Amino acid sequence: xxxxxxxxxxxxxxYFFTPFxxxxxTILGGGIIFYILGFNPIEALKFxxxxxxxxxxxxxELLLKATPLCLIxxxxxFCFKSNNWNIGAEGQLTFGAIVGGxxxxxxxxxxxxxxxxxxxxxGAIGGMFFALIPAILKTYFNTNEILVSxxxxxxxxxxxxxxxxxxxxxxxxxxxxxxxxxxxxxRMPLLFEGLxxxxxxxxxxxxxxxxxxxxxxxxxxxxxKVSGLSLKTAKYAGFKGKxxxxxxFMISGACAGLAGVGEITGPIGQLHRMISPDYGFTAIIVAxxxxxxxxxxxxxxxxxxxxxLGAETAQIFLQIPKYTxxxxxxxxxxxxxxxDYLLFFKVKILNLKKNELRH
Amino acid sequence: MYKNxxxxxxxxxxxxxFSVNSNxxxxxxxxxxxxxxxxxxxxxxxxGRNAVEAAGIKTTFVESVPEGADAERVIRQLAQSGHDLIxxxxxxxxxxxxxxxxxxxxxKFEHATGYKREHSNVSTYSARFYEGRTLLGxxxxxxxxTNTIGYxxxxxxxxxxxxxxxxxxxxxxxxxxxKTKIVWVFTWYDPGKEAEAAQALIDQGADVIMxxxxxxxxxxxxxxxxxxxxxxxxxxxRFAPKSILxxxxxxxxxxxxxxxxxxxxxxxxxxxxxxxxxxxMVAMGPYNSAMGAELVKEVEQLQKDLxxxxxxxxxxPIYDQKGNILVAEGKVADDGMLAGMSVYVKGVEGDIPx
Numbered sequence: 001x002x003x004x005x006x007x008x009x010x011x012x013x014x015y016f017f018t019p020f021x022x023x024x025x026t027i028l029g030g031g032i033i034f035y036i037l038g039f040n041p042i043e044a045l046k047f048x049x050x051x052x053x054x055x056x057x058x059x060x061e062l063l064l065k066a067t068p069l070c071l072i073x074x075x076x077x078f079c080f081k082s083n084n085w086n087i088g089a090e091g092q093l094t095f096g097a098i099v100g101g102x103x104x105x106x107x108x109x110x111x112x113x114x115x116x117x118x119x120x121x122x123g124a125i126g127g128m129f130f131a132l133i134p135a136i137l138k139t140y141f142n143t144n145e146i147l148v149s150x151x152x153x154x155x156x157x158x159x160x161x162x163x164x165x166x167x168x169x170x171x172x173x174x175x176x177x178x179x180x181x182x183x184x185x186x187r188m189p190l191l192f193e194g195l196x197x198x199x200x201x202x203x204x205x206x207x208x209x210x211x212x213x214x215x216x217x218x219x220x221x222x223x224x225k226v227s228g229l230s231l232k233t234a235k236y237a238g239f240k241g242k243x244x245x246x247x248x249f250m251i252s253g254a255c256a257g258l259a260g261v262g263e264i265t266g267p268i269g270q271l272h273r274m275i276s277p278d279y280g281f282t283a284i285i286v287a288x289x290x291x292x293x294x295x296x297x298x299x300x301x302x303x304x305x306x307x308x309l310g311a312e313t314a315q316i317f318l319q320i321p322k323y324t325x326x327x328x329x330x331x332x333x334x335x336x337x338x339x340d341y342l343l344f345f346k347v348k349i350l351n352l353k354k355n356e357l358r359h
Numbered sequence: 360m361y362k363n364x365x366x367x368x369x370x371x372x373x374x375x376x377f378s379v380n381s382n383x384x385x386x387x388x389x390x391x392x393x394x395x396x397x398x399x400x401x402x403x404x405x406x407g408r409n410a411v412e413a414a415g416i417k418t419t420f421v422e423s424v425p426e427g428a429d430a431e432r433v434i435r436q437l438a439q440s441g442h443d444l445i446x447x448x449x450x451x452x453x454x455x456x457x458x459x460x461x462x463x464x465x466x467k468f469e470h471a472t473g474y475k476r477e478h479s480n481v482s483t484y485s486a487r488f489y490e491g492r493t494l495l496g497x498x499x500x501x502x503x504x505t506n507t508i509g510y511x512x513x514x515x516x517x518x519x520x521x522x523x524x525x526x527x528x529x530x531x532x533x534x535x536x537x538k539t540k541i542v543w544v545f546t547w548y549d550p551g552k553e554a555e556a557a558q559a560l561i562d563q564g565a566d567v568i569m570x571x572x573x574x575x576x577x578x579x580x581x582x583x584x585x586x587x588x589x590x591x592x593x594x595x596x597r598f599a600p601k602s603i604l605x606x607x608x609x610x611x612x613x614x615x616x617x618x619x620x621x622x623x624x625x626x627x628x629x630x631x632x633x634x635x636x637x638x639x640m641v642a643m644g645p646y647n648s649a650m651g652a653e654l655v656k657e658v659e660q661l662q663k664d665l666x667x668x669x670x671x672x673x674x675x676p677i678y679d680q681k682g683n684i685l686v687a688e689g690k691v692a693d694d695g696m697l698a699g700m701s702v703y704v705k706g707v708e709g710d711i712p713x
Contacts, residue, residue, distance in 0.1 A: 057435070064428070161545055165514065165515075165712065174474075174516055174517055174699065175514065175515045175516045175701065175711075176514070177514050263427070263428060266428070267428035267431065268427055268428050269454075272426070272427075272451070274425050274426045274427040277427060277429060308429075309432075312424075312429075312433055312436065313436065315421050315422070316388075316437060316440060317419075317440070319419065321422075322421060322422055322423055323394075
């Protein structure tokens with residue numbers, strides 16, 4: 001008979017170490033998959049994890065890809081830490097991009113230092129507003145925030161579709177589903193000539209610092225953590241739960257909105273239907289892999305960003321199907337959840353006969 | 360000082376890319392928007408790549424590259440890793456292709472269905488799919504009993520509107536009572552949405568279904584409902600053997616092979632290619648025997664005439680929906696008009712979404 005027991009004392013060090021175990025297991029698992037597919041696993045893994053960042057351009061691309069993931073995951077960590085399951089970061093990203101992009105389009109033929117800050121602010125407010133919808137519905141109407149936030153993703157994507165096909169489509173663009181190019185004043189400044197890494201990375205770093213401060217140095221952070229550990233304790237302690245829920249959703253939405261605005265004012269430069277390859281969903285993996293810790297999330301966003309780049313390089317050099325990138329992301333989450341399970345629970349195999357004899 | 364340092368470092372990296380280019384074997388890269396197994400758009404580009412490979416030229420492809428921020432990196436990586444000619448096979452790659460082309464003047468770029476050639480190493484190419492639509496219109500006009508043709512359209516861009524108009528004009532020629540009903544799905548590939556659109560059109564009385572989207576869902580829906588349909592982009596016959604009358608096939612292979620050889624031998628130059636039935640970039644699938652021998656013969660003759668230029672898909676008089684003349688009697692529409700087509704011809708129902 002198998003018996004599963006909860007462990008009482010889980011060492012903190014081990015808790016932060018398991019993500020590394022998960023990553024190592026993923027790499028081993030990936031090697032096995034490559035071997036079964038008929039590739040040399042060492043060579044394939046090298047193309048996957050080393051080649052993409054072996055030059056400056058690749059490293060810049062890694063940071064470019066990690067920036068939105070990091071921003072969104074930082075926002076999500078506020079929600080997840082306090083037991084609020086915001087699954088709709090993709091929608092908040094899209095809505096933030098719509099509002100920010102709308103402002104950028106307003107100024108499409110103008111120059112001015114004030115335009116970019118306005119666009120960024122508009123994006124953050126857009127994401128915040130879109131995250132408030134599930135938050136208000138949860139606090140005042142007891143709806144399930146998982147469902148509401150998830151379904152709003154489709155609402156925002158359809159709205160974006162409508163806008164870029166219809167009212168906002170480029171008048172000189174032959175009806176193709178895209179807006180005008182933004183003016184240079186609404187574009188994120190590039191950090192180095194020839195590389196795509198842009199000032200948006202500072203937004204992500206600022207978010208990391210700020211979130212660390214809020215979570216570990218303020219009363220709000222304390223409330224968030226207590227509510228996450230036990231809702232009953234939080235209530236008993238007299239915390240005003242509703243305000244906190246609204247605040248964490250607003251932080252989360254603002255971060256996702258910033259990520260959206262960073263993409264459209266950074267590498268893309270206009271609105272169209274493909275502004276995000278599901279960053280909002282992938283960031284959920286990033287948040288958990290980073291243990292909802294601000295610095296852990298930086299690390300996790302780089303690892304997950306690398307799986308995207310690696311999938312492309314592996315296909316270019318070895319013609320390994322690009323979908324292995326998603327397999328890797330899935331494996332990371334799987335191994336993380338599995339090792340968490342073993343971390344928090346003991347599996348005991350009991351010998352029935354002996355037990356019977358004893359009784 | 361640091362700024363200069365990075366400048367040098369970056370140009371060094373680019374130079375490294377070039378030197379690899381000139382030494383290594385000639386290689387061709389392909390960027391696909393969908394999976395190679397979509398049985399439509401990407402599948403056909405992949406067939407074209409296979410033909411290049413069969414001609415003895417090394418190729419590489421990257422599939423399912425989103426048309427957002429990722430496209431530029433993939434194209435740049437191909438250019439950097441020693442590919443001499445790169446085909447970017449979707450409209451959304453237009454700006455990234457031109458951007459990368461600027462930094463790699465020695466690499467040749469070929470962008471499908473776009474209109475921007477900002478640098479001398481960028482060519483564009485597309486096919487005169489509308490010639491195929493003329494054949495479909497002729498068949499549809501003869502086969503329909505309800506005089507209603509259902510058309511699943513993707514985006515209101517000139518290419519799609521041209522197809523709708525060419526089909527409607529040809530159908531009207533053999534059956535003046537024809538009506539074209541359109542459902543806009545605003546996607547190139549979404550089996551669920553496409554199937555729903557097909558069903559909606561069938562429910563409105565359409566007994567011939569046509570699609571300008573890439574999945575096999577519409578022909579499968581038509582097969583189930585017992586109405587006629589046409590395959591799109593590749594020969595879809597095996598997905599709906601009873602329902603499909605023929606397919607418009609995008610055959611990129613001859614063009615890809617020709618351009619790859621030209622680039623290898625140093626005779627490649629910038630051009631804007633628009634090939635049709637004549638050059639074989641547009642081909643037709645096998646005709647369904649349910650059409651009857653007489654109709655098959657008619658259509659085969661029309662196909663020959665379109666290829667030889669004896670018949671043009673847009674021959675006047677052509678009127679718009681309000682009855683204004685678009686192309687005068689005895690004239691044919693020129694390529695400029697075709698490229699920017701943005702109004703329906705008479706006989707198409709509804710308005711172009713704005």
